[in-house]
Structure formats: C-alpha cells, structure tokens
Amino acid sequence: MKSEIKKYNSEDFIKEFFNDSPKLNEFFKKNIIDFFCLRIEDLTGNMKPIRPSREESHTLIFVTKGSYKTKIGFKEYTITPNKIVVLQAGTVFSVAEKLNNVKGFICHFHPNILIGKFGNVELISEFDFLNTGNYPIIDIKTDSKSALLNIFERLITEFKNENTPNLNIIHSYIYTLLTELQALLGRTVLVNQNASYQITSQFRTLIHKKVNENLKVTDFAEMMNISPNHLNKSVKKITSKSASEIISEVKLIEIKYYLYQSQLSISEISYKMGYLDSSYFTRFFKKFEKISPTEFRKMIDKS
Numbered sequence: 510m511k512s513e514i515k516k517y518n519s520e521d522f523i524k525e526f527f528n529d530s531p532k533l534n535e536f537f538k539k540n541i542i543d544f545f546c547l548r549i550e551d552l553t554g555n556m557k558p559i560r561p562s563r564e565e566s567h568t569l570i571f572v573t574k575g576s577y578k579t580k581i582g583f584k585e586y587t588i589t590p591n592k593i594v595v596l597q598a599g600t601v602f603s604v605a606e607k608l609n610n611v612k613g614f615i616c617h618f619h620p621n622i623l624i625g626k627f628g629n630v631e632l633i634s635e636f637d638f639l640n641t642g643n644y645p646i647i648d649i650k651t652d653s654k655s656a657l658l659n660i661f662e663r664l665i666t667e668f669k670n671e672n673t674p675n676l677n678i679i680h681s682y683i684y685t686l687l688t689e690l691q692a693l694l695g696r697t698v699l700v701n702q703n704a705s706y707q708i709t710s711q712f713r714t715l716i717h718k719k720v721n722e723n724l725k726v727t728d729f730a731e732m733m734n735i736s737p738n739h740l741n742k743s744v745k746k747i748t749s750k751s752a753s754e755i756i757s758e759v760k761l762i763e764i765k766y767y768l769y770q771s772q773l774s775i776s777e778i779s780y781k782m783g784y785l786d787s788s789y790f791t792r793f794f795k796k797f798e799k800i801s802p803t804e805f806r807k808m809i810d811k812s
Contacts, residue, residue: 514601514771516563519543519619526562528555536669543619544679546664549611561603561770566619567639569686570594571649571661575611579604581645583765583809591654593647593690599717600641601766614661618683636687638694641717641762647690660686708735708743712752716759723760723783726752761797768806775802 517525527533533555536547543566561580576589580603581596588594590613596602598620620639638644649657664682667674715729729752730737737752744752760782767778779790794802 513773514561514563514766516565516599518565519545519617522562522564526557526559527552528557530555544617544622544668544674546614546616546661546668548665549608549613549615552615553609554607556608558606559602559604561601563599563601564596564617565598566617567598568594568596569616569690570596570613571616571657572611572613573658574613575608577604577606577608577611580770582762583769584645586646588646591649593649593657595638595645595647595690597639597641597643597645600645601770603770614665616661616664616683616686622680622683636691638690639687640713641759644694647693650693653689653693657686657689660689705743705746708733708740709747712740712744713755713759716756720759720763721781721783724756726756729756757793757797761794764794764802765805768802769809775806778802 523533523537532551536551537545549570549572570588571593572588572590574590576587578585578587579594580586581594582601586594638647660682664679664686667678667682711733712729715732719729726740727737730740733740741752744750744755748755750758764778764782767773767781771778773781775791776787779787782790784790784793791801794805798805800808
C-alpha cells in the first residue's frame with residue numbers, strides 16, 4: 510500500500526504516536542486545546558517512531574543532551590545538544606527512532622494560540638522561521654541558553670499546573686520564546702509591518718494552503734481582492750522575486766516532500782499536485798532542478 514502523508518490535528522497526533530499511558534493521560538487531560546510543553550524525558554518509552562506526517566500546529570524541540578536523526582522536508586538532520594528543531598505547521602517530518610537517550614524540551618502550539626490572545630492574524634507571520642521551509646534548525650548560543658531554559662521551564666510548570674493552565678501566561682511566554690529565537694537569527698520583530706509585507710505574508714500563506722491546486726498568480730490575486738500587478742509588485746519589493754517564482758518555489762518543496770518521504774509513484778505525485786498530465790509535471794520539475802523527478806528520487810536513495 511502506498512504511504513500517504515497524513516495531516517494531523519493535535520489530538521489525533523497524540524493518539525497516533527503517543528502510547529496510552531496513565532502518566533501522559535494525566536498531562537493531556539487539561540482543558541486547553543492545541544498546546545503542550547513537556548520534557549523529552551516525560552515522553553521516554555511513551556512516544557512511537559513517527560512516520561512521514563504533517564501537523565496543524567508548530568512544534569519546537571530543544572535538545573540539551575543526546576542526539577537523534579530526523580527527516581524534515583527533503584533533508585535528514587542529526588540533532589545534537591544546543592539546537593532547536595522547528596517543525597512548522599504543515600511541514601513534512603518523520604522520526605524513525607525512539608528518543609530514549611535524548612533530554613530536552615518539546616513545545617507544541619497551534620498558531621491560534623497567539624492570534625487568539627493578541628487579535629492579530631498577521632502576528633504569527635512576523636516570526637519568519639515559522640514559515641514552512643525556513644530555518645528548521647536553530648543553533649543556540651551559550652549566552653542565550655539560560656534564558657531559553659527558563660522560558661521552557663516556565664511553560665512546563667504552567668502546563669502541568671494542577672488547576673487549569675493560565676492562557677495569559679502561556680501566550681506571553683510563547684511570544685517571548687519566539688522573540689528570543691527571532692533575535693538569535695538576527696531578525697527584529699516588527700509589530701507594524703508595511704502593506705507590501707502584509708500582502709506577501711498573506712500570499713505565502715495562501716500558496717501553502719492551495720499548493721496542490723496548481724493555481725496561477727491571477728488566481729491568488731483574485732482571492733486576495735487585489736490586481737495581479739499589485740500582488741507582483743508587493744512580493745517583489747519584499748522578496749526580490751516575482752509572485753510566480755514564489756509559487757514555483759513552494760510547489761517544488763512540496764514535490765520534494767513527496768519524492769523523499771512517501772512511496773507514491775511519480776504519476777500519483779503529479780495528480781496530487783494538480784497536474785492532469787504527468788509529462789507536464791516532469792517538465793516543470795526538470796526546468797528548475799535540471800533532473801527528472803525519477804532521477805531526483807534515485808539520487809536521494811543513493812545518498
């Protein structure tokens with residue numbers, strides 16, 4: 510049977526990949542939706558290997574001891590101490606091994622956690638490392654480690670609170686955590702971005718949502734109630750790339766996900782990406798990668 514890449518909400522992901530243990534059940538009984546923060550050690554022996562999957566939420570994994578291998582997108586990484594893994598919502602990832610000898614923290618939250626608190630739909634997009642395809646691994650500097658440890662510990666304390674966790678505290682500490690990580694990447698969070706930035710952010714979000722529909726710039730402009738010319742100028746101003754180039758980039762990343770982390774045939778991947786003609790799909794891929802999808806998959810298998 511061909512392996513599909515399934516997208517999970519938080520509840521279904523926990524049911525699928527965590528064992529049904531009294532200890533974990535106690536943690537997840539909280540009356541809070543789409544958030545948890547735990548030590549990796551809390552999951553030792555209770556977390557199954559994760560086959561290629563997507564989540565609707567973001568997950569940050571801070572490793573302090575030990576190491577493990579994971580596939581994110583179309584690359585494999587060895588995660589060692591003082592690194593934070595960023596699993597953006599919608600990113601394909603897998604972990605073939607159990608994390609029995611790894612210590613650290615895992616923080617899982619839905620984008621709505623911040624949107625609900627601050628009433629700003631664009632807020633989450635200001636942290637560009639949460640956009641699919643960006644910065645899957647962040648190196649933690651020695652002078653930043655203590656502050657990050659304190660934030661994770663505070664989030665764990667609140668999540669494990671015997672009473673209902675305080676959402677105001679959770680919101681504040683998640684925002685602080687994201688701001689710290691943004692600073693490590695040398696970026697500044699700008700609360701009031703200009704119109705071009707907002708248009709580009711909305712455009713990127715729509716591409717990821719509609720990536721399997723094989724849409725054009727005119728289609729996205731219509732959805733956003735702006736002209737194609739306005740969309741293209743805004744995107745070019747922020748990214749130095751045309752809107753069509755951004756669409757192609759996102760589509761290529763999605764195709765590579767399937768080639769790397771699924772067993773779907775080339776024709777099945779073509780169909781999932783909205784191409785009725787698999788030969789056109791192959792030409793599109795080869796135009797940018799200089800090799801065919803079949804050759805790309807063979808190259809991955811040999812590596």
